[in-house]
């Protein structure tokens with residue numbers, strides 16, 4: 001007969017910590033919070049997510065007859081939530097609940113002897129793409145948290161299809177995401 005052994009409380013506490021850490025890492029919690037069906041609260045903590053790439057002056061011209069506007073005066077920084085990053089690393093697919101953040105900064109060149117190039121100065125815009133097929137029939141929905149007067153909004157409604165989705169649908173390499181421009185995702189070794 002196996003004698004019931006007393007489990008030390010220290011050991012139990014240790015297990016609890018491991019479980020807690022495990023669930024934080026697997027991030028069962030959604031990366032963003034919705035109000036009602038479609039209104040997205042401004043995402044938080046994304047600067048601690050996975051940074052997948054940065055671009056400067058990258059832009060598809062929506063009106064072919066006009067030359068593309070020169071937008072090289074800003075940097076575009078792109079983040080993905082860690083749980084989606086881990087899943088993409090494993091399967092090459094973006095799971096439900098994937099969130100991308102596009103944070104834009106102004107570009108600044110400093111007049112300083114011997115210094116060249118430009119750096120990121122002020123945060124100027126915040127956009128998000130969320131994959132959630134239960135809420136959005138297209139799968140992905142797109143949001144902006146700028147009020148047009150230089151302030152950040154606390155929440156945002158999704159854009160209509162023609163504003164954002166269509167360009168992403170037509171030109172992005174992987175499931176509406178511009179992985180062709182994000183070296184961290186593009187060059188991942190597949191397991």
Ligand code: HEC
Pocket residue numbers: 054055056058059060061062076077078100101102127128129142143144159163164165167168172176177178179181
């Ligand atoms: C004419 C094409 C086009 C349109 C329209 C467009 N985007 Fe994008 N989007 C891009 C490109 C190109 C990138 C690649 C990253 C970059 O800009 O540096 C991108 C990247 C993004 C990303 C990062 C994740 C990803 O999908 O690659 C988000 C978030 C995003 N766009 C949001 C929006 C929102 C919100 C709108 C509508 C207001 C919008 N986009 C409209 C071309 C477009």
